[in-house]
Ligand code: SF4
């Protein structure tokens with residue numbers, strides 16, 4: 001039997017505090033009538049010194065708000081801090097990320113599976 | 128009346144009487160000027176005329192959000208506007224979350240009027256708005272102010288705009304400081320300090336309504352493709368996010384744009400490579416509200432050694448740009464400098480260019496130790512740089528003169544030092560290198576808000592070869608994007624100003640205007656229409672940008688600014704970039720200005736918009752105002768530097 005799939009946070013260190021997740025979740029909950037992060041099922045708490053952003057997830061385990069397989073909060077998360085998966089995969093992704101950020105400091109900012117490195121290199125004639 | 132996008136409400140706060148009121152937003156103004164930067168100037172034009180001096184009771188301070196603020200397009204952009212101490216438009220944008228919270232609280236604009244007798248701060252939590260005593264906040268740095276407000280209100284997610292010591296002490300271009308190292312509005316901090324408004328804190332829990340949700344979502348997904356590292360066709364998106372600091376310094380070096388040693392040189396040795404920098408200082412990502420770029424903003428920290436424990440957020444490429452100007456090769460000093468400026472609400476550009484000017488004066492023997500409180504002031508002396516910054520903040524000794532801004536300081540010192548005071552209309556240049564490129568020179572010269580690259584800077588044009596042939600562009604990209612020729616710059620710079628005025632009024636971050644999103648405005652129009660329920664076409668949309676810029680021009684014209692004020696520092700006009708053999712701009716500036724004014728429908732002699740131009744944009748009120756004041760008949764020649 002496969003494990004339960006739900007959204008999870010890879011690490012608070014990857015959260016930029018952008019609140020895309022909060023904002024889009026509220027939009028879908030309101031059936032597209034508007035944006036109201038207050039009503040969202042995920043909230044980002046920024047600690048008083050601004051040192052860390054901590055996502056708090058209060059949604060039902062099975063999200064109803066999916067788009068092409070991913071809930072909208074995951075789709076819109078720019079860093080890859082949020083993922084939609086089961087416990088086992090989450091653990092292996094966490095280990096993967098820990099390793100990646102040791103090897104390449106860019107992965108302090110994003111996850112490697114969302115943005116496989118290297119990206120298309122900068123071509124001067126495209127500037 | 129039901130509003131989508133716009134909250135439909137304006138909050139007015141009179142600091143002299145303590146009266147707080149709300150009124151309905153003018154629908155006509157909203158349609159004509161969109162929001163944020165555009166709406167701000169529409170209100171300022173009507174309410175603060177030339178008879179009001181910058182430090183008079185009657186000057187106002189306006190904080191504006193726009194119709195798309197609070198949606199993921201808004202990115203927390205706020206525009207702050209006032210009559211600058213030097214009488215032009217003291218306007219500036221900042222990111223973060225403040226403005227999104229203002230929309231959730233249900234306001235498009237906050238207009239602050241008159242002055243308080245004793246320091247106060249303003250609290251906005253939805254419909255609960257109150258002025259509170261700020262005697263315990265005054266004199267504290269901005270980060271302390273934020274922390275005290277958070278503690279006092281018990282609202283963890285509250286966002287705060289505040290002034291620091293630079294604003295309280297009326298430094299010339301003090302800025303407004305927002306939570307988490309966002310800041311903007313040079314000169315607005317000065318007026319905010321003058322009004323004794325210590326802080327404005329805001330938290331909202333309401334909804335920003337969207338007229339057509341499905342259309343908006345589809346338009347957003349389309350927009351988002353430009354910023355997703357996997358789908359972007361803009362080569363700058365990955366490099367911006369991860370290699371910015373030194374990759375850009377390399378690019379600037381190659382082109383001779385760097386302002387090294389007060390722009391005496393066009394080359395500067397990089398300090399660390401990107402991986403080393405990232406490894407040493409960057410801790411994690413930190414973004415504005417719903418910014419789709421994964422890592423434009425990052426939190427850095429000095430982990431050990433000198434200034435250990437200093438943290439901050441970096442957006443864009445501040446480090447690459449700041450260090451060359453004063454010639455220092457130490458990241459810890461640059462980081463510390465930024466932290467000092469953010470805590471004091473001191474404009475980094477004012478500090479850097481004033482100190483760089485003083486260093487040049489010192490090295491040339493124009494000033495000596497008897498002027499500088501006994502200090503040696505030479506390029507590359509990182510400690511002296513920080514000491515002088517602190518003196519500016521405290522207005523101590525020589526710092527008191529530099530706090531006046533570099534133009535005024537040069538006037539006081541004289542002896543030809545005006546020649547290397549890098550400022551326009553009384554506001555210093557920016558860190559953003561803009562040396563001797565043609566569209567850069569024109570863009571800088573004609574700005575209604577002084578040096579402010581967000582109004583016109585074209586750093587990410589699409590490759591002309593990738594532009595579809597059937598696209599109807601208001602300029603020729605093959606000519607216009609060439610930085611070393613004056614060809615077609617009038618039409619290009621007009622487009623840049625108008626398009627950016629739109630994006631800053633929606634608002635969105637100007638870094639979003641890149642590649643095709645910088646020239647094809649249909650995606651922006653669809654976002655605007657689907658959100659607000661408006662149904663104007665593209666021409667109508669672009670015209671809003673043109674209207675905003677014309678009203679901004681009308682504002683400074685009414686204050687006495689004329690063609691002669693649209694200029695750039697003599698160093699750029701007259702001196703080559705030696706290392707690259709790049710000739711100075713010289714007479715080409717005046718040629719490009721002729722071109723620009725003509726394309727704009729402004730009088731070439733005076734830079735005043737013509738009657739038919741204003742009428743064509745629906746600015747009949749300005750025409751009446753100009754007639755009443757005899758603006759077209761006046762023979763004033765400007766000369767505001
Ligand atoms: S999984 Fe669905 S309900 Fe839960 S936070 Fe994400 S979008 Fe909202």
Ligand code: SF4
Pocket residue numbers: 014015016017018019020021022044053055073076077078079080081082
């Ligand atoms: S979208 Fe991702 S990075 Fe942004 S606040 Fe949510 S979890 Fe953090």
Ligand code: SF4
Pocket residue numbers: 202222223413414415418419420423424442443636637638639
């Ligand atoms: S691109 Fe950078 S400056 Fe613009 S909103 Fe995002 S984090 Fe802020």
